[in-house]
Amino acid sequence: MCPEYGATVGYFPIDENTLSYMRQTNRSEKKIHIIREYLKATRQLRDYALQDQDPTYTESVTLDLSTVVTSVSGPKRPHDRVSVSSMFEDFKACLTSPVGFKGFAVPPDALSASGEFQWEDGKSYKLRHGSVVIAAITSCTNTSNPSVMLGAGLLAKNAVEKGLSILPYIKTSLSPGSGVVTYYLKESGVIPYLEQLGFDIVGYGCMTCIGNSGPLEENVVNAIEKNGLVCCGVLSGNRNFEGRIHPNTRANYLASPLLVIAYAIAGRVDIDFETQPLGVDGIGKSVFLRDIWPTRSQIQEVERKHVIPAMFQEVYSKIKLGSEDWQTLEVSDGKLYPWSAASTYIKRPPFFEGMTRQLPKLGSIEGARCLLFLGDSVTTDHISPAGSIARNSPAARYLAERHLTPRDFNSYGSRRGNDAVMARGTFANIRLVNKLASKTGPRTVHMPSQQDMDIFDAAERYRQEGTPLLLIVGKDYGSGSSRDWAAKGPFLLGIKAVIAESYERIHRSNLVGMGVIPLQFLPGQSADSLHLTGREMFNITLPKRDDLRPGQRIQVNADGNVFETTLRFDTEVDITYYKNGGILNYMIRKMLD
Known part of the structure; x- marks a missing residue:
């Protein structure tokens, strides 16, 4: 979870607390003893x-625990920490x-801009910069932690009892x-309070975190x-x-799940919880976050009482059965999948x-x-978004045709x-900043016609013209979730190489696995220092098959501007995959041997 x-x-x-947690989550005494x-x-x-x-240790780091404060991260990256106390100013x-x-x-x-709208209850509401419109306790990691989930439930209980x-x-x-x-939210009695605040259980696994919140109401949009x-999630x-x-x-x-509820009650992120109340109680008294925040001992007491081994036994003993719908799925008896x-x-x-069985020509x-x-920190969400399909996108046109x-x-x-769909969705992020395009979004300029086009449409035109493609990017290319479609999509668009200042480790490997060549500018060099515009015609000189070596220098000629890059095939295995056209082709040939 930390490739950034x-x-x-x-x-x-x-320590023994770790082993106690294993016992609490229904691991056997025999297994705990062995461990x-x-x-x-x-x-x-x-x-x-x-x-x-x-x-x-080769290196030790000392951390003063008194400097650790309650924090969130944002507004656009998970590694941009903001202390809650400075959120208002930030x-x-x-x-x-x-x-x-x-x-x-x-x-x-425009700083004081606002938008008023009517809600279905007949009342008028006003949005402004900083208004919260999505609040979700979601994701595979935080929502499996009993302490924070029960803490959120107790916070909800205290808030409801205060009339918030x-x-x-x-x-x-x-x-x-x-x-x-x-199971344990029900047993601890906090579910009704969460539901009263609107935090109903809507399912399990990846949802809002991966862009599956569903649409906002039209009046809000x-x-x-x-x-x-600038409204907030x-x-x-x-x-x-x-x-x-x-x-x-x-x-x-x-x-954290507790702060999700706190900001949802506040209705905005530009709040100082220390000096500004969340609301008022039934007698008109101001209620601050500190008034409803559960103590650590309260959370631990509820956890000890309600998170018990029997729950894990009950749930996980049935995990292979799946739901009734899953059990009633009809499956073909054949060994091959019957594509429809x-x-x-x-x-x-x-x-x-x-x-073919023979290796492809290189x-x-x-x-x-x-x-x-592209610039720095282009993430796998920019490359292969997982969220909703825009109605005016190439993917939408494909689906509408069907x-x-x-x-x-x-x-x-x-x-x-x-x-x-996924090829048409590659680089379809609405916030993508392409220096070739005149505005933010999934657009580019076809060369040499200078025509502004959807990225997929431009790639298709290049394919018809027999023109290979490449990307020029900045630092940390491919950071974020290690999404395989962030390498598969570019491959399907006809991208043969990427020239970057640096790569996120997993994404570099995924590119190699799809037969896309990762090249890296030499230290101290970049597209800007080499005066590249992205509108040049590029020739990349590669060694013969048997002369490929990890990390060797590769020459690039951009309309006469010649510079060297580092071939980011880091191991002999990388070269083997490339010679096969990617890891998928390599595995098929290996199975046929």
């Missing part, structure tokens, strides 16, 4: 009564800052990561769009990259079309054009089994 800063694994010392003895033998079991237990600064990871460039005369509520237009939802969560408002998810959560929430903050030409969800993929890339010229109405378009994530 290059983490491969996070290790936390194991304890193994940890003792390998000196990994932490005993706080002992001294000098630490191994010898959001105000973001409004006026230049467009970027921490800026929206709202003009001074959430504005009706805020789209609230609760999607736990496990059925066990529902109109108020946002007509007045250019607050969610307990893993990622908040631009365009991921919802097209109408330009600012999105990741927060009528299906718009599952389509036979084209990755093996034209494949050669230099000549006469290539730049499909996209007689689907917009209400049935669903999302890119739900249609990941259809390569035709």
Whole structure:
């Protein structure tokens, strides 16, 4: 979950509390005994009564725990931390800052903009910059943590008992990561309070965090769009990259489940919880967040009482059965999947079309054009969005041609089994900034015609013309979720190579796995320093098949501007995959041997 800063694994010392949690979650005493003895033998079991237990580390970091404060992250990246105490000032600064990871460039005369609309209860409501319109306790990670989930339930209980509520237009939802969560929320008695605030359980797994919140009401959308408002989503998810959560929430903050409820009650993110109340109680007295926040001991007491092994036994003993709908699915008896030409969800993929037992011919890339010229921190959500399918997009046109109405378009994530939809959805993020295009969004310029086009349409035109494609990008290309379609989609668009300042580790590997060549500017160099415009014609000189080596220098000629790059085939295995046309082709040939 942490590719943004290059983490491969996070290790936390194991102590008796860890083993107690294993017992609480229905692990057997035999298994716990084996684990304890193994940890003792390998000196990994932490005993706080002992001294000098630490191994010898190459580097040690000291953290002053008094500096750790309650925080959220946003408004556009999960690694942009904001302390809750400075949220009010930080959001105000973001409004006026230049467009970027921490800026929206709202003009001074538009800072007080607002939009009024009628709700179905007959009342009028007003939105402004900072208004919360989505509040979701969601994602696979935070919503499997009993402490924060029960804490959210107790916060909801305290809030309801104080007479606090959430504005009706805020789209609230609760999607736990496990059925066990529902079990202990019910047993602890907090479900009615969560539901009273609008946090009904709507399902399990990836929802708002991956862009599956569903549409906002039309009146809300109109108020946002007509007045250019920077409205907000607050969610307990893993990622908040631009365009991921919802097209109408330009600012999105990741927060604990408790803070999701707090900001939903407040109805805005530009609030100082210390000095500004959430609302008033039944007698008109101001209620502050500190008045309803449950203590750690209260949460632990409820957890000890209601999170018990029997719950895990009950839920997970049935996990292989699935729902009634799953059990009644009809399946073919054949060994091969019976592809249906009528299906718009599952389509036979084209990755093996034209494949032979013999390895494909390899050669230099000549006469290539730049499909996209992008900046830093282009994420897998920019490359292959998982959210809703815009009605004016190439994917929407494809589905409409198959007689689907917009209400049935669903999302890119739900249609990941259809390569035709996913190829059309590649780089379809509404917040994509392509330096070749005149405005933000999934557009580019076809060369040499200079015609402004949808990205997919331009790629198709290049394909018809026999023109190979490449991308020019900045630092940390492919950060975010390790989404395989972020490599498959570019491959289907005809992209043969990417030239970047740096790559996120997993995405670089995924590109190699699809036979796309990752090249890296030399240290100190970039597209800007080399005066590239993205409108050049590119020739990339590659060695012969047997001369390929990890990390060698590769020459690029951009209309006479010749420069060297580093070939980011980092291992011999990378080269093997490339020679086969990708990992999928390699595995098929290996199975046939």
